[in-house]
Amino acid sequence: MIDTGSNLIWTLCVPYYNFTCQMNSTLKPIQSSTYHNLRCTTSFWSACDDNQLRSVKSSYGDGSVVEGSLALKRFWFEDGTDGTIKLPTIAFGCVHKENSVDFENLADPSLVGLRPGSLSL
Known part of the structure; x- marks a missing residue:
């Protein structure tokens, strides 16, 4: 999905816990040689979780x-x-x-945010 109202790019990942049900996810980070969690020592705008990893939470107009x-x-x-x-x-x-x-009906539930910003393409 393309979104011009946000700059975050995201995809569903394992483990995946939908608030209402579970479904297959598209990315298995443990199987990716190029995946790296961002630690809290990096200079990004997002908050940190209990494991000292950068976390993200994004809300949309719907x-x-x-x-x-x-x-x-x-x-x-x-x-x-x-x-x-x-x-x-x-x-x-x-x-x-x-x-x-709505994401349950998508073949590849992910989003590309195209609004200008630090995380935009």
């Missing part, structure tokens, strides 16, 4: 809320012509909780 960890990861995407587009390592939200039933 009343939905996502919560998770702020992390770094290198993403790549297929370009449709048997090639790959590789992005540099970016900060993103690894979401473990959300309260929107």
